[in-house]
Amino acid sequence: RTVDVLGNIPLLPVLVLLGVTLQELDVSPWTRLFVIIGFLVIFGWGGMAIIVRSMTLSIKSEPYxxxxKAIGASDRRIIFKHILPQIVPYAMANLVFSVPGAILVEAGLSVLGIRHGLPTWGSILADARDYIGAGGSYGVWWWILPPGILIGITSLAFVFLGLALETVVEPRLKRR
Structure with a gap:
């Protein structure tokens, strides 16, 4: 039930309120960044928990x-010998897939004006937006293009890493 509750709380409004509150409290930039990362972790584990639970229940019903159990193996042995080795690779692949989401959330918060004071790609995009909005030239592509491309490349790299891990984990996905 905890997973259902956390999964139904909209993350963006919570992070916006958190960011504004931290800005008003005049918290240090590093503390703001780590608190936002902490909230991403707190609200981001629900999907993984559902996957792990369903996989565990599926594995638990297997004949082996x-x-x-029939030959007297302890619960600890069954968990560490039979269940965990099948779940950990999927959990790692899912973790790798969640990194681009966190990068995009941080960049989105910075663009929305919820900044933590550290130079990030999102804050560079927000500075470019502020410069253009203040009457700056629309030809300042060097403010917008590099951080946007780097966010895309980094996200794509983590997606490819996740796909590679999935291919290693799931032999049926390998090409013949």
Whole structure:
């Protein structure tokens, strides 16, 4: 039930309120960044928990688990020998896939004006928006293009890493 509750709380308004509150409290930039990362972690584990639970229940019903119980294997041995080795690779692949989401959330918050005071790609994009909005030239592509491209490349790199991990984990995805 905790996962359902956390999954139904909209993350963006919570992060906006948190960012504004931290700006008003005059908290140091590093503290703001780590608090925002902490909230991303707190609200981001729900999807992974659902996947791990469903995989565990599926593995638990396999015949070799019943066979291990029949020969007297302890619960600890069954968990560490049979269940965890099958779940950990999927969890790692899912973790790698969640990194681009966190990068995009941080950049989005910076563009929305919820800044933590440290130079990030999102804050560079926000500075470019402020410069253009203040009557600056629309030809300042060097403010917008590099951070946007780097956000895209970094996100794409993590997606490719996740796909590679999925291919290693799931042999059926390998090409013949």
């Amino acid at each position: 688990i019943d066979a291990a």
